[in-house]
Structures are given as structure tokens and as C-alpha cells.
Amino acid sequence: MFKFNFDIDENSKRECSNEKQDDINVSNQEFGCFYLNDLQNEDAEHGRNKFDSYTSDLVPNVYEGGFKTWECSHDLVAYLSSIVSNFQEMTTVIELGCGSGLPGLELNKHRRFHVDFQDFNREVVEQTGKQLKSEEENYNNRMFFGDWGDLVNVIPSKHYDIILTSETIYNIGNYRKLVQLFDHCLKAQGVIYLAAKIYYFGVQGGVRQFEEFINKTGLFNIRVVRVIDANVKREILAIKRSAC
Numbered sequence: 055m056f057k058f059n060f061d062i063d064e065n066s067k068r069e070c071s072n073e074k075q076d077d078i079n080v081s082n083q084e085f086g087c088f089y090l091n092d093l094q095n096e097d098a099e100h101g102r103n104k105f106d107s108y109t110s111d112l113v114p115n116v117y118e119g120g121f122k123t124w125e126c127s128h129d130l131v132a133y134l135s136s137i138v139s140n141f142q143e144m145t146t147v148i149e150l151g152c153g154s155g156l157p158g159l160e161l162n163k164h165r166r167f168h169v170d171f172q173d174f175n176r177e178v179v180e181q182t183g184k185q186l187k188s189e190e191e192n193y194n195n196r197m198f199f200g201d202w203g204d205l206v207n208v209i210p211s212k213h214y215d216i217i218l219t220s221e222t223i224y225n226i227g228n229y230r231k232l233v234q235l236f237d238h239c240l241k242a243q244g245v246i247y248l249a250a251k252i253y254y255f256g257v258q259g260g261v262r263q264f265e266e267f268i269n270k271t272g273l274f275n276i277r278v279v280r281v282i283d284a285n286v287k288r289e290i291l292a293i294k295r296s297a298c
């Protein structure tokens with residue numbers, strides 16, 4: 055079976071810490087967490103200007119497209135609306151690579167979900183947080199920012215019933231750290247809903263490539279739960295831990 059080349063301490067719950075561990079791959083991206091209660095409106099106002107000079111949707115490892123709302127996040131919102139009544143218990147959720155965070159915001163409308171958010175850029179989660187603050191009164195959501203490879207040190211382990219993620223598998227080079235983060239923070243009986251295009255032109259990732267990668271790990275089983283047969287084909291996957 056495929057194995058990550060380092061082990062994760064399953065008991066580590068260094069929530070909202072900014073410490074690095076020596077054995078984790080190091081990126082230059084700042085990473086950490088804040089509680090939405092602590093977000094000042096002016097933080098969210100100014101952050102976006104930093105990215106105004108970029109003419110591209112994505113600047114790899116600098117800005118990963120979080121200020122734009124991508125197609126698959128609408129697909130995921132529609133899918134979640136169709137299954138939301140299946141979840142009766144209090145349910146912990148995190149949206150990874152949230153950008154504007156539409157799927158997470160959708161679940162957050164229902165009281166039984168506690169939703170946290172993560173994006174590569176702090177400025178992006180600040181903006182998403184501002185949106186969230188305008189929709190609810192009590193906002194104790196956690197907002198994580200930084201590279202997935204660094205966030206295994208910050209996001210609590212085995213904590214989430216549901217992981218949401220949309221348009222985050224375009225870069226094959228990130229599959230290992232994304233799957234590692236799934237494994238780190240998903241509860242034993244949890245489920246990941248992943249929305250993506252079948253193929254990302256120019257960057258080579260896509261649903262079948264991601265499936266192949268995940269199958270090699272032996273950690274998860276994948277089921278296609280919705281196909282969107284548009285010009286650029288898209289799918290939604292439900293991913294669960296494989297039985298030991």
C-alpha cells in the first residue's frame with residue numbers, strides 16, 4: 055500500500071497555532087488560523103488590493119484563484135441542497151480551498167452544521183469571513199489559511215464529519231498533500247464531497263487522475279454521485295475511508 059513518507063500525530067490538536075514541525079514539507083506561504091469573531095471588517099477591506107496586479111486566474115504558489123467563484127462550487131451547492139436533509143445530527147464541516155466558499159456558506163445556513171473554512175491566501179478567507187459575518191449573528195467559525203502541506207499542523211485531527219472541496223484538484227503536484235490532509239482531519243465515518251472538472255486543460259489534473267492517485271493510496275473509496283454533462287464535463291465525488 056502507498057504510504058506517506060512521514061507519519062501524522064493523530065492526537066495533535068494544536069488549533070490556531072502557527073508553529074512548524076521540522077518533519078513537514080516547508081512552503082514559503084504564511085499559514086495559520088483565526089476565529090471569525092476576531093476578524094475586523096477593515097482586515098477584509100484591504101486584503102484584496104494586494105492581488106489587483108495579477109492578470110491571471112492563478113499564480114501558482116502565490117495566488118490559487120480564491121477570489122473568483124469557479125463553476126463547480128455552484129454544482130456542489132446544488133448537490134448539497136438535494137441531500138442536506140439526510141444530515142440530522144450536529145455535523146462538523148470544513149471547506150478546503152474554499153475561495154468564496156459557496157458550498158460551506160450553504161451548509162452554514164443550517165444550524166446543525168458547524169462550518170470552518172480554509173484557503174491558500176489569508177486575504178481570501180478574510181473576504182469569505184466578511185460574507186459569513188453578514189449572514190449570521192454568532193460566528194465562531196475557524197478560518198484557516200496557508201498551504202495544505204503546512205496545515206496538517208494546524209487543522210485539528212479526525213475532527214470533521216464532512217469535508218467539502220471544489221476545483222482543487224487541477225494540480226497533480228498537490229495531490230499528495232491534499233489527500234494527506236483529508237486523512238488527517240476526516241473522522242472515521244466521515245465523507246468528502248469533491249466537485250471538479252473531468253480535465254483541466256493546460257495543467258493536466260482532473261477527476262480520473264485524482265481517482266487513480268487516491269486508489270493507489272488504498273485509504274479511500276470513491277463514488278461518483280453526480281455527473282454534469284456540460285461542454286466541459288464535471289463530476290461530484292463522494293469519498294469515504296476504505297474499510298480496514
Ligand SMILES: C[S@@+](CC[C@H](N)C(=O)[O-])C[C@H]1O[C@@H](n2cnc3c(N)ncnc32)[C@H](O)[C@@H]1O
Nearest residue numbers: 118119120123124127151153173174201202220
Ligand atoms: C480554483 S480555486 C477554487 C476556489 C473555490 N473552491 C471555487 O470552486 O470557487 C482553487 C482553490 O484551491 C486552494 N488551493 C490550491 N492549492 C492549494 C494549496 N497548495 N494549499 C492550500 N490551498 C490550495 C486555494 O485556496 C484556491 O482558492
